[in-house]
Amino acid sequence: MKYGVKNINKSYKDLKILDNISIDFEEYKTTCILGESGVGKTTLLNIIAGITDKDTGDIIGFGDEVSSFVFQEDRLIEWKNVKDNISFVLQKKIKKIEIENLIDKYLKLVNLEEYKYFYPKDLSGGMRQRISILRAFIYPSRILIMDEPFKSLDINNKQIVIELFKKLKTVEKKTCILVTHDVEEAITLGDKIVILSNKPTRVNVIIDNSSILDENDENKSKLKKVIEGKMIRNI
Numbered sequence: 001m002k003y004g005v006k007n008i009n010k011s012y013k014d015l016k017i018l019d020n021i022s023i024d025f026e027e028y029k030t031t032c033i034l035g036e037s038g039v040g041k042t043t044l045l046n047i048i049a050g051i052t053d054k055d056t057g058d059i060i061g062f063g064d065e066v067s068s069f070v071f072q073e074d075r076l077i078e079w080k081n082v083k084d085n086i087s088f089v090l091q092k093k094i095k096k097i098e099i100e101n102l103i104d105k106y107l108k109l110v111n112l113e114e115y116k117y118f119y120p121k122d123l124s125g126g127m128r129q130r131i132s133i134l135r136a137f138i139y140p141s142r143i144l145i146m147d148e149p150f151k152s153l154d155i156n157n158k159q160i161v162i163e164l165f166k167k168l169k170t171v172e173k174k175t176c177i178l179v180t181h182d183v184e185e186a187i188t189l190g191d192k193i194v195i196l197s198n199k200p201t202r203v204n205v206i207i208d209n210s211s212i213l214d215e216n217d218e219n220k221s222k223l224k225k226v227i228e229g230k231m232i233r234n235i
């Protein structure tokens, strides 16, 4: 299956935001869309998800597909416990009898089984976001779209949630699109890093990061410097 965007242009009134954006999203890989605040990352995601109209260009492969989403805020339902928060989104997709087995299996996999009957108010921010990422992975979709999912977390929680994402990625095959302004996040998680910069926003460079994902810190920090340079918007 081929997923991508081609020659996407978008303006809000007279202000051009996205200028001819083309990206291929490789199947089962994680593509990070990286750029400073205001560069148009959320606009691009919303265009991909069909929430916002593009002016011109093509969206490839997403039309008939169901996607899972994870946002900056966790979007758990306060009056439902963990199990019901997950089963709620699965009920139209999976047989009731299978849902509970599935939830048990995944909660166990990520060592969260003891929280099955907890309500969101009794969970920490990091724990809540782990549940929403888990929910997005269990949901039967081939695509997972994440908009700054670690932004509101402190450094420790962020690390824990990132590890959870990596673990789930090894057991559930999904094509992931991760939007972030955080260079380290992109280097840690992205098989491919797409840097958006300039005004109006263009794809500055696409970096194949797959060989550096497990690399040492020295190589990662070199790459970080290169990326930071590319993120600067020449206005």
Ligand SMILES: Nc1ncnc2c1ncn2[C@@H]1O[C@H](COP(=O)(O)OP(=O)(O)OP(=O)(O)O)[C@@H](O)[C@H]1O
Pocket (backbone or CB within 6 Å): 012, 017, 035, 036, 037, 038, 039, 040, 041, 042, 043, 044, 181
């Ligand atoms: N509905 C809208 N009407 C007019 N302008 C908008 C609208 N939505 C976004 N913009 C503008 O488009 C630009 C890009 O916004 P967008 O939220 O897509 O950027 P972003 O890279 O996701 O930023 P952030 O990381 O801060 O969320 C901003 O200048 C924003 O003010």
